[in-house]
Amino acid sequence: MHSPRRVRGHRTPRAHRAGGARPVRPRSARGRRRRGSRGGRAVSDLRHTLLLASAGTGKTFRLTSHFLGLLFRGVPPARILATTFTRKAAGEILDRVLERLLEATRDPKALDELNAALAGKTVSAADCTAKLAELTRGIDQFRVRTLDAFFVHLAQLFALDLGLAPGWSILDEADNRQLEAEALSRALTEADRAEWLVLLRTLQMTPASRSVHEALASAVKIARSAFLDSAREAWDTFDPGLGFAEERVAEIRAALAAFQVPVTQKGEPNKNWEKAHRQALAHFDAENWKGLLELGLIKKLLAGEPFSRLPIDVDVFGPVAQHAQHRMLVALRARNAATRALLERFEVAYSRLKRARGGYRFEDLPAFLAPPGAHGEDPLLERQLDMWYRLDGRIDHLLLDEFQDTAPIQWRILRRIADEVLADGTGERSFFCVGDVKQSIYGWREAEPRLLAGMAERYPQLVPETIAKSWRSSRIVLETVNRVFRDIGANTALDGEQERAAATEWQRAFAEQDAAKPKPGATWFLQAEPKGEGENAVFPVLRMAAQRAAEIVREAPHCTVGILLRRGTYLARLIYLLRREGIFASGEGGNPLTDSMAVLHALSLLQFADHPDDKAAAFHVQTSPFAAQAGLQPITNPETEDAERRAAARTLRERLASEGYGPFLAGLLREFGASGYGEWDRKRFSQLVDLAFAWDGRAGLRPSAFADFVREERVEDPSSAQVKVMTIHRSKGLEFDAVILPELDLDPYNPRNEILTDRPEADGPITAVSRSASRALLASDPELERLAGIDVHRTVTEFLCLLYVAMTRAIHRLDLIAQDPARKTSAPTYARILRAAFGTDEPDEDGVLWRHAENDDPWWGSPKSERVESIAEPVVQDGLGLAPSTRLRETPRRAPSAQEGGTVRSGADVLAPRNRSAMTRGSLVHRTLAEVEWLEDFQATDAELLALGVELESDEGLRAEALAEVRTALGREHIAALLSRAGREGLEVWRERDFSLVLPDAGGGEHIWTGAFDRVVLAEDGAEIIDYKTDRIPAGGLAQRVEFYRPQLEGYRRVLAQLTGLDESRIRCRLAFLSSGEVVDL
Template identity: 30%
Template sequence: MKAPGHQMILASAGSGKTYALTNRFVQLLAGGAAPERIVALTFTRKAAGEFFDEILKKLARAATEPAYARQLAREVDATALGPVDFLRLLRAVIDAMPRLSLGTLDGFFARIVRSFPLELGLSGDFEVMEESVARRERRRVLRRMFTAAGEPDDAQREFIEAFKRATFGVEEKRLARVLDGFLDRHAEKFLAAPESERWGEPAHIWPEGCGWLADAGRREQAAKTLRAAWPWAELNEKQRTRLEMFFLALPEWSPGAPLPDAVAYIVKNAFLVWDDLRRGRADFTLERKKIALDAGACAALVAVVSGIAGAELARRLEMTRGLFAVLRGYERNYHDSVRRLGRLTFADVQRLLLPAAGAPVLSGDEAGEARLLVDWRLDAKFDHWLLDEFQDTSFGQWSVLRNLIDEAVQDAEKRRSFFYVGDVKQAIFSWREGDPRLFREIFNHYNQAEPGMIAEGRLDQSWRSGPAVVAMVNRVFGDTAALREIVPASAADTWAREWREHVSAKPQPGYAELRHAEDEAGRFAETLRILREIEPLKRGLEVAVLVRKNDTAAALADYLRREGKLAAVAESDVPVAIDNPLTCALLALLRAAAHPGDSMAQEHLRMTPLGGLLEAEGMVSRDALTARLLAEIHTDGFAGTLEHWLRKLAPVIAEDAFSTERGRLLVEAAEAFDENGSRDVAEFLEFAERHAVRDADMAGVVRVMTIHKSKGLGFDLVLLPDLEGKTLAERRDGLAVQKAEDRSVEWVLELPAKLFYERDPVLAAHVTAAEADAAYESLCLLYVAMTRAKRAMIVITEPAGESVSRNFPKLLETALGETWSEGDPAWWRALPLIEKAPAPAETLGALAGGEAARVARLLSTTPSGTERATVGGRALFALSAGRAAAFGTAVHALLAAVEWKELQVATDWPAGGMEAEAVAEAQACLDAPALAEVWTRPSCDLAEVWRERAFEGVLDSVWVTGVFDRVVVERTVTGAVVRVTVYDFKTDRVEDTPEERTRVIARYARQLETYRKMAALLTGASLAQVGCALVLTAVRRRVELPPGADLAGSGERSG
């Protein structure tokens, strides 16, 4: 087979990157490639899942729709293929699923290590730890370091003692948190450069020498000389006072500490005339008047300032070497007690595939024959490489793959291929080592060896954004002159080289505008005013408000809920153990038991319903609480203990769906923690406080999120009210790490203050380059923000005016003018109101009641929580409902595997390990004539089926979370919804009688009505277009929910 050739695709936002990737995969299949010989890698599991889903959808649609089969065949240059061929390819992909290499880079690297542990130096089995587990191991190492019997070296002892002194009187858990933060900031830098000569070594930083260092010890004598040489007679009283303050403050200053204002004043003014001072004659400004200095005074002032600068640099070098010593001591302990036992992080896995020098190990001579064997075997296994989001690939990740891709690119028979796609204008993850320069460097590297070896493709037509939005994007990012005025020229030029004018492929009405507000309060208020005016949720529009920080997202979402009574949510990973009164109280219970002297935890308990429960249980004394709780934890683990106390709280929270759900999530987290066998309360508390649950897809809400989180998403309306800031060229704080062209670390230094580093050519060059990189990343961040909108985008900034800040507002005003708009400002009026707006959210009180909780919060529930039944508190909090629940879960899982019956091979089910009874019931449902419509593709232009689709949304002020069993969406060729049918599978053991079916529909009517409303919300259909039906698997019956079903009846509503 001849491969389709090597290609680099630069895909602008919304231009169909995933479409191009999936077409490439299908093209390889059509050319005869075995699915398991194709490697397709991206960065997140979600993106990998979407990529795989799209491949299956394309193949399945082409297998059943001749017109689409012809279209796809043309797109992949395989015009001879028809539906039968695409069905064959679909079957090949499904058969190869266990062997496919479609996933994340981290996952792929872990697979390599698992396949070749001995060749890569591992003695046996290993485990790739999740972040929470790795952090727990780190804490254990730190505790051992503090209690180690051996003597630490001087630098380590100095560091640890400094931490102990700084946190005197604070519990050890607080000290551990401080150390944890230190390692978060510096550990990876050490692992990238574990050689001591890279850390604070003057010869590496200044190969030609640094004159200031030689003057480090002379400032005291130089100050005496300067005092004697200064022309005091020419000074007025104010100048004399200023100079005396300098001489008084200088001896009190310690290098490494901020310069006193009196000293900084003289140093700054000296640097303003530095060249004149060194020539021996200068006019020095003191209190706005110039003083002529002779050669002696000039030399003395140069000596003093050089001594100050030298002492500061020497101290920074010493601090850097001290950091290295501490990190080395920690890493030795960590390596011996964690890594050597086979417990690795994903970063460890990647480093295992790299030699110390940073070049690929898979074929490095120094690695020996074992390494070569790894290389040969991997090279023999894979023929085609597809890399997604390549702008976020790090140099280390590329180094692992480079030799294997070299072999594919240089294949003389042209049977193999390399394809990479991304957008250097969306490179917003350099903080995690993403390296957008690789994109062009790799292209140039291969094409220098053989011109045209890799073809360049571009996708600049947006299938997401309308003309008005695209016009604004073009005006801002296509204005090179404006960019050069705001960001460093090198950053502007780099941007201009990759920029191409965008074109909208969506000729629909829309709007884009730059408007102003005076301050943050005004920007928040204007955001609310726009949302009230447009009423996007009532019109079925998806809306996002994008901000720069999680804290801002939380504050703005709270403002929109409180002041506007809007269903607004700050999207982020939700810290479910600390965002509500119930779980905070449960953590306080554990804390009080483990630390009887923790008066805050004790008082917290007293103010909650747990206080009354403890008293009723006879656990009034602290000793009794400690003995009882620690015994429960030892016997039942944290999950069992928490479940036990949740049962006791059941009467208190029975009507509080939000707290009930949070309690369940905390028990789930505890189950995960219990798997490691630990009964350490401090470890569990630290784990629980960090544990977060990612939100499911949401509908019917205003989504407030960071720009980073919005990447890859699109919304009908986007508001940008948080683009303020000082400068776009602000380098990240922390150690300066200078890298060579091959990305190896040349030197590491704790930088001195700007006053000093900007006067040193080496340090100034490093900072200038870092600021240019930061400015480019800032442009990428703004580009991502401004390319999320489909129909309309409104940017709200404070007026830049005469401000000298080179920030986003200044850039926008420079490119657009003070005000700017494009399109129809009343674009939304043509969209009808499709649903009654959610009512204002109710306030969720604290468990203790009273005034404690004033912020409006939406209650949470699940559709199944509306079933009519009487459920006791014990059953409510039970983790399992026995065999019936397990059987129901098995049947649901089997039916979820069915897309359309004509594609289903039910004989595969027994191989999946399901029990025979569940398989028999599922098969009977597939074969039942009464249920045929459930599994048959409808005869419409376009049909899609959702299976086990999770959802979240707001209905009537209630936050609804659930999972659809099966939803069939029928659309016209233009995508308009014709009909939606929701099927809910029930494995209840019922009789096939009209009376029994009536009882069942009465029991589940509210649940189905909730599903109906959510399906309408998610698809944009009207309620009249959505039908609901129960599928009773025991009797193979379909029972429709009649319009306006009578919901009256007896029974309690379970919590």
């Protein structure tokens, strides 16, 4: 029996190739087959261009200049293909072409600028007028498209050859999610029982709280793109070997058990060694190989370091680590195989469902055109599909914008056109490629910046031209950018060997930028105040960002402001904070219409029409201005309530089917006059009506399908807010007078990439795939370690690209806001990178860590045009109504418990990871105390109480711990008095009483309040609310915790007043701190 490989530590992966495709050289005019006329004058003085354009350097100007030069040389628009990444960018290219022509017809300066850009071609204003007229008459001939649109066009041409469904269309998000869920269900159904069980065991290596479906759906989501661009053998990337024989394993275990723990100078066992040895033996016996490898002793062994200042016996612990590594590698290999098996079944079912539905996703189309295995020079020609014949004419000029965002599978199709154009030696065809590897931020969409980096090698006729002069940003902003990135490879925050290598390679593409024009500017690096007790660390940063934005708007009302976030988690919260500052803001691309109460009422109406027994939706409609139109009047006879509700829902469905969604909702809009809705609701409801008319062309029988669509669809606010809040990814291609970056403390490796891949050739397939694992395990296998190194390189590269993109959106002002570093981290966060670059650590009294020494005052330029007023109406709601739940019932919801701390918490905050054991302990304590009506009558045994908690927690030890806490609390004087019947005879007691009711808010809207009272004691003329708290209160911290919980108890008081009819002044609120035995009245 072979032994597993020796224990290994980390090493730097070998260099990753950037390309390697064979060069394509031009053909001479003589050697080239002549073609017929292209419908215009001869073009013989063109050159090919590879433009490496840093941010703000005018790449769109250069691209449109090339485009206009072709048009004025007589090239028909149909012979030019210009592709870019987003619809907005494609529209901007076309707009700029027409705009520059229009300006040149009426402005001599613009005409001179155009002639300078045309490089040797001189045109007159009359020429521009004629060309503009010609182009507008034939606007349909333009081929300025996104890559997605181009592939849609190709797929339509080859639909029959590719076996696509007749009359196919692009699936929207809601339909696609439904198909994905159904495909996953079918994939599991078609597997036999044995395979199904293996699949679950190997895939669901997650906490027990994670559902089976969630684990499987996650596996599909994260691994599908790698699956689609790799062969089966790529998933067998490493071999764990045969491992030790059973006899040898027994010997290893015996040696471990017999190991003598080192002793101290006093002759006593070293406690650190004793504990580590005990844990190692326990993990070995439990076959908990992951836990064994994570022990400090084993980590030190793998790193070649001593443990607790003493050398480690390699003869004893070396084989232990080897065996653990081998078993984990075997499990990982099985997990890889299970993932691929699941994906194979899923893809078959998913493809069938999409064909049956007649719908596909944009990302499906390149895979149809160049499927896995078709990795040659021309995947279409390999399948005898003649692109040129189907395109009804050749493309003589190829313009590729944002090329760093192109995916390998997309390039394999475009490559045929590029090769054809670049092989032409007559000067009659042209190739224009522009991009910037420093701005490649779409790796999660398979973007491959190495394609751009390798273009000059593949095509020797391309001579790269680098432009770094910025026409966007001020000198102050650019000097700040230069300071951060000019020496990024030596930044001390990037202290890992692989991180430094990635940063050094990134730095090679960076050229220091200077400003093309003098503009005022200012930059600051700031630190937010420390977080409050129990507060999310990012909240002070968001508050500072909102305050800074408000200051900017008030001092420079003509300036645009962009607040750019790494993730979308806190978008809604930040918009709310801005409105609380009196500033109206919106997200790029708009927000869902669910930020309007009128829209929420309409969605509840649609939900009710589809689900008549949804009483919450019915109640929401009954209490809205739409009640009469919906046929929902207050119920007077409970016996006929269900029948009346179902009849009303049936009538609504009939009206929607006969009238259509657009006319039906337009009718509701006409009734707004007496509705009490405000102007904002009217605006957003009008947009809902527009969506409804568009939906009518595809409407089915389920009203809730339209409601789901509305919740997902982002609609731009027509007022075009001065302040935009968006992710950095969405800001690509945009610019703002002032930029605020508040999320600088995120770990680039959290969450870690769950799939490791290797694509040796930039335009080739993926040749190695594996699920990720712990660092120790990855370091135990050379191939896995190599894949991990590639992943670190890719992660750090894109991380730096994101920071560069974010900082270079700024024209005049840049505010960088870091958290208070209460907890040290070794992760290379943006905050650490900036602290190292600026050489700063401690802020001044204003929270400023660093400011540019030459900040201008004022920092803004003169207004270019009038701006829409961005000062918002005062925020009257004290809750967050911007991002309501997207569950079935759409009234904004609120829970008194969510008011803790006096701040409104976003859904992401509510769902953020918490201390599970502490939460479970609290739930168990509350469940036990629910059995106590009066202490004098509480006779339950420990066994009975422990049994009550089984439904909440299977760990008997944790249940016993919670029970002991309850018994201790009940023995404390003030807690016992609180629960005693003495002086309260005959009073009613509620315990763990749930509630759900609609309450109006100060702004005229309403919220559904949901939750549960821990304990309420009711009298005829008053009531007492008792709320149990299991907090461990530090010395002197009681008053602070009481204030933290005060908003929650005030919420309970308001709810109870509504439920009982009591005046709020007659309701007493009391906090019972069980750990200290203190009871505090509010």
